[in-house]
Amino acid sequence: MPVELNHTIVHSPDKRESAEFLAGILGLEVGEEWGPFIPVATSNGVTLDFATVPAGSIVMQHYAFLVSDEEFDAAFGRIREAGVAYYADPNLKQPGEINHHHGGRGVYFLDPGGHGMEIITRPYGSHVDPFAASS
Template structure:
């Protein structure tokens, strides 16, 4: 069996609101009543993001989702309908533009806790030969 990331914990000041928002934007299921202290977002069959409530300070995390062009278009539509600002570069200004520098489409947005989400259709980290 290959090594796969099963889940990771995402700290949040409001785990239910954060998990619900991400699940709605991605178009995936989530659970407000999971066992334990988590509000899980079921990204796919093998990956869960477990939001956990905290009052402590935490670093801003960065998560990147590689998706098909159709899924990109669907998620971008939900981001726009939700009135969420996005940008074309990781630390650039909110320009509401799509980055096409790597042969696909890519955007970044931040959620209320500050975490940075990235969505792309072509991986720049794993260039094909």
């Protein structure tokens, strides 16, 4: 069996708020709470299991989601409609902009727990540079 990422735990001061926020932006479903977790499953089977931990113990993580152009439009619309601050870069230096890296579109935003979220329409390295020297 090939190695696949199955799930990851996302720490948050309020697991329900963070799970519902991300699911709402991405158009996903919030799963049934089980044990200390509230899951949000992606279409490729990876589950983000949100867990409540004390706010001072959370270390910012980065989560990137590959979406179609249509899904990007819908998610970006929800980001703007909700008044969520968004940026073209991971360092949050280009507010109110999106990027066009790798021949697609991308945007960064923070979830309620302070984690960096990213949606992109093209995987990193997928864009062929038309000006690159051919060998």
